[in-house]
Every structure is written in structure tokens, then in C-alpha cells.
Amino acid sequence: MSAKNSVSRRPRSDAWVAVAFLAPSAIPMLLFVFVPMFGALLVSASSWNLIGDFEFIGIDNYIKLLTSEKTLLVFGNSFYYVAGYLPTVFLIGLLFALALNTKVKGRFAFRAAFFLPVVTSWIAVSIVWRWLLNPSNGVVNTILESVGIDGPGWWTDPVWAMPAIIIASSWKDIGFVTIILLAGLQNINQDHIEAAMLDGANWFKRLFSVVLPMLSPSIFFVFVISMINGIQVFDQVYAMTGGGPGDSTRVVMQQIYDLSFRYGKAGEAAALSWLLFIVIMLVTAFQNYGQRKWVHYAD
Amino acid sequence: MRIKRLALFIVLLVSALAMLFPFYWSFLTSVTPGASVGKAPNWLPEALDFSAYAQLFEQLDFWRIIGNSVFIAALTTVFQISTGSLAAYAFSRLTFRFKNTIFLVYLATLMIPFQVLIVPLFIELRFLGLINTYWAVLLPTIASAFGIFLMRQAMNQIPLQLDEAARIDGAGHLRIFSSVLMPNMGPAIATFAVFSFMGSWNSFLWPLVVLRSAEMQTLPVALARLQGQYTTAWDVLMAGSVVSIIPMLIIYIFAQRYVVQGIANSGIK
Numbered sequence: 001m002s003a004k005n006s007v008s009r010r011p012r013s014d015a016w017v018a019v020a021f022l023a024p025s026a027i028p029m030l031l032f033v034f035v036p037m038f039g040a041l042l043v044s045a046s047s048w049n050l051i052g053d054f055e056f057i058g059i060d061n062y063i064k065l066l067t068s069e070k071t072l073l074v075f076g077n078s079f080y081y082v083a084g085y086l087p088t089v090f091l092i093g094l095l096f097a098l099a100l101n102t103k104v105k106g107r108f109a110f111r112a113a114f115f116l117p118v119v120t121s122w123i124a125v126s127i128v129w130r131w132l133l134n135p136s137n138g139v140v141n142t143i144l145e146s147v148g149i150d151g152p153g154w155w156t157d158p159v160w161a162m163p164a165i166i167i168a169s170s171w172k173d174i175g176f177v178t179i180i181l182l183a184g185l186q187n188i189n190q191d192h193i194e195a196a197m198l199d200g201a202n203w204f205k206r207l208f209s210v211v212l213p214m215l216s217p218s219i220f221f222v223f224v225i226s227m228i229n230g231i232q233v234f235d236q237v238y239a240m241t242g243g244g245p246g247d248s249t250r251v252v253m254q255q256i257y258d259l260s261f262r263y264g265k266a267g268e269a270a271a272l273s274w275l276l277f278i279v280i281m282l283v284t285a286f287q288n289y290g291q292r293k294w295v296h297y298a299d
Numbered sequence: 300m301r302i303k304r305l306a307l308f309i310v311l312l313v314s315a316l317a318m319l320f321p322f323y324w325s326f327l328t329s330v331t332p333g334a335s336v337g338k339a340p341n342w343l344p345e346a347l348d349f350s351a352y353a354q355l356f357e358q359l360d361f362w363r364i365i366g367n368s369v370f371i372a373a374l375t376t377v378f379q380i381s382t383g384s385l386a387a388y389a390f391s392r393l394t395f396r397f398k399n400t401i402f403l404v405y406l407a408t409l410m411i412p413f414q415v416l417i418v419p420l421f422i423e424l425r426f427l428g429l430i431n432t433y434w435a436v437l438l439p440t441i442a443s444a445f446g447i448f449l450m451r452q453a454m455n456q457i458p459l460q461l462d463e464a465a466r467i468d469g470a471g472h473l474r475i476f477s478s479v480l481m482p483n484m485g486p487a488i489a490t491f492a493v494f495s496f497m498g499s500w501n502s503f504l505w506p507l508v509v510l511r512s513a514e515m516q517t518l519p520v521a522l523a524r525l526q527g528q529y530t531t532a533w534d535v536l537m538a539g540s541v542v543s544i545i546p547m548l549i550i551y552i553f554a555q556r557y558v559v560q561g562i563a564n565s566g567i568k
Contacts, residue, residue, distance in 0.1 A: 117321075
């Protein structure tokens with residue numbers, strides 16, 4: 001009895017217990033997130049090349065990056081990737097989610113099939129798609145040829161290399177988007193849809209005036225996540241084209257990787273990663289601001 | 300109505316086959332003799348030839364590479380579940396100052412892209428002399444803010460009466476944590492374990508940066524290297540991809556419910 005009373009009556013503080021329970025996560029976070037986070041600022045203000053002396057040069061790296069055409073090119077390529085990838089995964093994912101949100105036979109098996117590519121690694125996916133999109137003997141070009149179309153050079157052609165990466169990436173991520181949107185659809189209150197049906201609204205009308213507005217929080221989530229991941233695209237670019245041919249698929253992360261681990265320009269690479277971070281923050285803030293105009297949260 | 304449903308079924312079936320086709324085609328290529336010179340396989344296999352797999356395991360010490368990947372992914376999962384559930388206990392069950400602030404700081408780390416950290420983190424681990432060791436891959440991922448958040452949510456669902464009852468029986472914090480709360484967190488731990496393992500198994504950039512020598516590399520890094528060596532030996536490359544996909548495929552088949560539920564929940568605020 002007395003034990004119970006002492007627990008509920010006295011406002012207790014478990015500070016030391018908390019320290020013990022938090023230390024295993026807090027110490028690694030401090031050492032491997034916060035220390036490098038500020039380390040990056042320090043390195044970005046230096047001309048360090050990973051071996052020589054550490055010399056401060058202030059904001060010179062940033063000025064160099066902001067006035068270089070290469071920076072514009074790599075950010076342009078990253079945004080080109082997002083511009084192709086995001087609409088593709090969203091539209092196909094939405095169609096799949098709408099189709100699966102019915103009583104159609106085998107919907108659980110279909111869902112599993114669409115999702116399967118999500119659990120594979122980007123490197124395996126890239127290698128597989130390099131083969132599927134191989135200019136000679138690749139199955140895609142073979143199929144195109146059989147219907148009389150002369151397939152492009154895909155990842156060997158500066159014009160088609162980025163579309164090739166976008167196709168492979170979309171294939172891997174469509175299942176992820178499908179699951180998110182499907183969960184959103186299943187959360188919609190059926191009363192609203194039935195009300196619209198009673199008003200005589202056809203399928204398209206219901207989709208655009210009821211379903212999509214009510215799905216907008218999930219759509220917003222998909223946009224934000226895809227945008228953040230898309231701007232940081234790396235693995236599939238590294239494995240499919242390495243940034244080539246020429247610089248046609250050189251994205252920001254490929255440039256950061258090459259600057260630091262190929263040319264040893266740690267200072268410039270750290271500055272570019274901070275620029276990337278700032279751009280991601282700006283884009284996310286912008287999306288967050290814009291959501292008020294189109295995202296409707298249910299009460 | 301019935302015709303509409305049939306049409307929908309057929310559209311879905313065709314889409315699913317198209318989505319699965321790349322898996323089929325990679326397996327097919329890996330067992331087709333002659334694919335090593337870039338010859339495309341027939342749509343149906345004439346014969347199953349596993350020599351590409353033999354080549355993979357003979358020439359590349361692939362067992363060692365699979366071992367590296369399993370070892371790193373398993374340890375990462377154990378670490379993240381341990382640190383995550385311990386932290387979750389503090390946030391869910393203990394009273395202390397700055398609890399909410401500290402929790403927010405943990406969550407804020409989710410916003411920091413790993414890319415910003417990569418150069419200084421490399422410098423830091425080189426300073427510690429850990430480049431080209433398993434520790435270089437393991438240390439930065441010991442704690443996962445996402446995992447802590449997930450475990451805290453799950454722990455908040457467990458009624459406080461259970462703790463009280465155990466406390467009356469004389470149990471301390473560690474006992475309550477390990478024999479009252481943890482046994483009730485099965486689904487949350489399973490969900491997070493799958494994500495944690497999958498994340499580590501598929502991760503590429505960081506292992507690429509810190510694992511320099513061939514015998515230390517994980518599967519994705521070794522695959523990328525394989526691609527550099529065997530540019531057009533598509534049967535060997537496909538065999539490597541198939542080998543890297545199969546373990547995740549098996550885990551996915553058994554844990555589908557947890558994976559799908561975990562992702563579905565993340566989309567609903």
C-alpha cells in the first residue's frame with residue numbers, strides 16, 4: 001500500500017535513471033551526428049584536401065561554388081531527376097492505389113508484387129536496369145524494335161541517360177507510393193463518397209472533388225518525401241552512369257562524392273553539402289508553406 | 300459491374316507482371332549460357348546453367364561478402380533495437396527535466412541529411428583509426444531517431460498499470476523494462492527490425508566510403524565493384540544481383556504485414 005502511495009503522491013524525478021537509459025543513444029548521436037554536423041561547417045571554411053595543413057579561407061569555397069557553372073549544372077540535373085521521377089511515381093502509384101482500393105480479386109497479391117522492388121537495393125536495381133535498357137540486346141529495345149521503333153542508346157546517350165535513371169528509380173519506388181496512398185484512401189470516410197454518389201457525381205467527378213482533396217495529406221507526404229530523396233539521389237546514378245556520359249547525369253551528390261573522395265577537395269565538398277542541405281530546407285519550407293492552399297486535414 | 304471488375308483485374312494482372320518482369324529477366328539471364336557475351340536470353344529458359352553463380356563464388360570470395368553484409372545488418376539491427384527501446388523507456392516512463400526538449404532534439408536529427416555529415420564523418424573515423432573496419436559502418440548507425448520514435452509510440456500504448464503492479468512486486472526500472480514492457484512490444488520491434496535490417500543491407504554510400512579493401516565490402520559495394528570488372532558479363536552481374544535480392548525477398552515474404560503496415564502508418568499523420 002505504502003509503496004503505491006509514494007509513487008503517485010510525490011512528484012519524482014528520475015534524472016539519473018534517465019541518463020542511464022538515454023546514454024546508449026545520446027552518446028553516438030552526439031559523436032556521429034552533431035560533431036560532424038558542425039565539423040562540416042568548419043571544414044567548409046577551409047581549403048583542406050584531407051592530407052595537408054588545415055587552412056582557413058572563410059567563405060571562399062561558397063563563393064567559388066556559387067559562381068561556378070558546374071554548381072548550376074549539378075543542381076539542374078538533380079532537379080531534372082526530381083521533375084521526371086516525382087510525377088511518374090505519383091501518377092502510377094495513385095492509379096495502382098485506386099485500383100487496389102476496391103474489392104478486386106487478388107488485391108493482396110498485387111500489392112505484394114508492386115511493393116517487391118522497394119525491398120531491393122539501389123545497386124542491384126541499377127545493374128538490372130542497365131541490362132534491361134542495354135542499347136544492344138537489351139530487352140526494352142528488343143521489344144521496341146519488334147514494333148518498329150528504333151530504341152535509343154539509354155544510359156550510353158547523353159540525352160537518354162537521365163530518363164533511363166528515372167525509369168529505373170520509378171520502378172523501384174512506385175510500390176512505396178502505392179502503399180502510402182492506399183493507406184490514405186482506406187482512411188477516407190466512405191460517407192462523403194456515398195453522399196457524392198447520391199448527388200449523381202460520376203467517377204471522375206468523385207475523384208477530383210471528393211477523393212483527391214481528402215487524400216491530400218497523404219499526397220503531401222509523398223511529395224515531401226520524394227522531393228527530399230530525389231534531390232539527394234546518388235546510388236542509382238553512381239551505379240548506372242557514374243554521372244556521365246559527359247556530365248549529363250552529374251547530380252549534386254555525385255559531385256560531392258567525387259570532390260571529396262576522388263579529388264580530395266574536402267573543403268569544397270563540405271561547402272557543397274551545406275548548400276545542398278540549405279536547398280533541401282528551402283524546398284521543404286516552400287512545400288510546407290504551399291500546403292495550406294491545397295492540403296485539407298480532416299477534422 | 301462484373302465486366303468492370305474483370306477489366307480492372309486484367310489491368311492489375313498485366314501491371315503486376317510488368318512490375319515483376321525485371322526479376323524474372325535477371326534470373327533468366329543469370330542461368331542462360333552465353334549471356335556473358337551480351338546475348339539476350341529466350342523468353343523461356345532452354346536449360347538452367349548455374350555456372351555464372353559458380354564463377355561469382357569462386358572468383359570473388361562471395362561468401363565472405365555475404366557474411367560481411369549479414370554480420371553488419373544483424374548487429375545494426377540489434378544495436379538500434381537496444382538503444383531505441385532503452386531511450387523509449389526514458390521518454391515514455393520516466394520523469395525528468397527537459398524531457399520534451401531532448402526528445403525534439405532526437406527528432407530533429409531526422410531532418411539532417413546524411414550527405415551533410417559524410418565528409419566530416421569520414422575525417423572523424425579516420426582520426427579514430429577505424430577506416431576499413433566494421434566499426435566504421437556500425438558506429439554512426441548505432442542509434443536511430445526513427446526507431447526511438449517508433450518504440451516510444453509503441454511503449455505509450457502499454458498501460459501504466461502493468462508497471463505499477465510490477466513495482467509493487469519490488470521490480471526496479473530495469474526489470475520493468477525488460478520483463479514487463481519489452482515482451483509486450485513484439486509487433487513494433489518486428490516492424491522496426493525489418494526496416495533496420497533492410498536499411499543496413501541495402502545501404503551503399505557510407506560502406507562504399509569507409510570499406511576500402513575487397514574482403515571487407517558489403518554486397519551493394521561489391522556489386523558496384525563487380526560491375527566495374529565484368530562490364531558486359533551480364534550472366535555474372537545478374538547472378539550477383541539475384542544473390543543480393545534473395546535474402547530481402549525471403550524476409551519480405553515472412554514479414555510483409557509488418558513492412559506494409561509500417562510504411563502505411565508513416566503516411567498517416
